[in-house]
Amino acid sequence: MSGSTALGRFAVVGTIAEADAFCRATGVAPAATLPLTYPMRWLALPDIRAGLLDLASGAEAVLVHESQSFAYTHPLFVDQLYTLTVFARREAAPDRVILDGVVTDAAGVEQLRIETILRLIAAPTELAA
Amino acid sequence: MSPDVAASSELAAGHVIPPRRFGPFSAKMVAAYAEASGDDNPLHSDASLAARAGLARPPIHGMLIMGCFEPYLHAWRPAASIVKLSGKFIRPVLVGDSIEVSGKVVQAAAGVPAVLRLMVRGDDGRDLVCLAEAFVEP
Numbered sequence: 077m078s079g080s081t082a083l084g085r086f087a088v089v090g091t092i093a094e095a096d097a098f099c100r101a102t103g104v105a106p107a108a109t110l111p112l113t114y115p116m117r118w119l120a121l122p123d124i125r126a127g128l129l130d131l132a133s134g135a136e137a138v139l140v141h142e143s144q145s146f147a148y149t150h151p152l153f154v155d156q157l158y159t160l161t162v163f164a165r166r167e168a169a170p171d172r173v174i175l176d177g178v179v180t181d182a183a184g185v186e187q188l189r190i191e192t193i194l195r196l197i198a199a200p201t202e203l204a205a
Numbered sequence: 206m207s208p209d210v211a212a213s214s215e216l217a218a219g220h221v222i223p224p225r226r227f228g229p230f231s232a233k234m235v236a237a238y239a240e241a242s243g244d245d246n247p248l249h250s251d252a253s254l255a256a257r258a259g260l261a262r263p264p265i266h267g268m269l270i271m272g273c274f275e276p277y278l279h280a281w282r283p284a285a286s287i288v289k290l291s292g293k294f295i296r297p298v299l300v301g302d303s304i305e306v307s308g309k310v311v312q313a314a315a316g317v318p319a320v321l322r323l324m325v326r327g328d329d330g331r332d333l334v335c336l337a338e339a340f341v342e343p
Contacts, residue, residue: 094241101234101241102272103227105279112275112290116268120243138248138258141267145291191291 080163080176083127088118088160088179095154109151115179115190116144118160124175128194131166131173137196142172145191152179152187159184171196215282216319216343220310222281227273228303230265235300238269255299264297270304270325270335277306278321278339285341288318292337302328308339318342 090098090110094117098104104111118124132139152158164175177190214220228234232250239245244266248254255263271292278285298304305326312320318340325335 097237097241101238102269103276104272105276111272112287113268113272117241117243120245141294143291143293144268144271145289147289147291148287151286 080165081127081131083124083162083164083175086118086121086123086160086162087157088115088121089157090114090117090152090154092154107154109153112146112148113144115146115152115160115177115188119162119175119177119190119192124162127162127164128173128175131164132194132196137171137198139173139194140197142193142195143191144193145189147189148187149189150181150185150187157182158187216310216313216341218310218313222277222308222310222321224305224307225277225280226303226305227277228298229301230269230298230303232263232300235263235265235269238266238272242266242268244268249300260297260299262299262301264299265302267292267294267335270294270298271337273304273306273325274323274337274339277308277323278341281308282341282343285343287339287341289340290337292323292335294335296327296332296334298327298334304328304334305330 095110096106098111098114099106159180160177162177166173173194175192179188180186235249249263249266308321308323310319311322321339323337327334
């Protein structure tokens, strides 16, 4: 992805317990498939967070979630191992960080594309990213 | 009306999906979402941080708002498959507030997913807090 930084490839899974907790927190009925927005949990992985903060460094700002997109080719299943590949880039005017993720199955077949846009909003120093 | 006719009319352009309220979102609900999603940003739990950001109370996670779309759409059409969901967060929703989710089919044709416009309004019923789009297969 042009102009993007590779944040890495991550083995990810939504266990039954994790999926159940997510369902309880969002009101989604538990099923064999993961809730639609469940992959946000994977974007909270420490290496991904660190990469986002690196991209946002130098800004006296907080990262504010501006928009989110999930485009599924196939549903994701509970307790199934997937690979999440993540790229991110910083854009100016408006100042923001854009994260692109692709989830593939064990055979390398694409299941889901994720786009997360985080706007950098000026904030007091103690809140800055 | 037969179930088939009812189902087809629900997926016709212009069909309005009944609105539904979610919340009020308590601090406990926000904490449960933080735990389940891994998003433990203290802005969502620390009132003093929220105050320094100019907010009367901590904002709930935008993704907790977006997470309401799936139960909303499945209450409307339990067997629907949501293949795409995208949303833009316009205003924060604060702990203690409720939201109202509404939707409308804006595009429908045989053989392709129907396109739905989804709107989330705040407690006063006027302020748009999130605007989203979903692609739904019958």
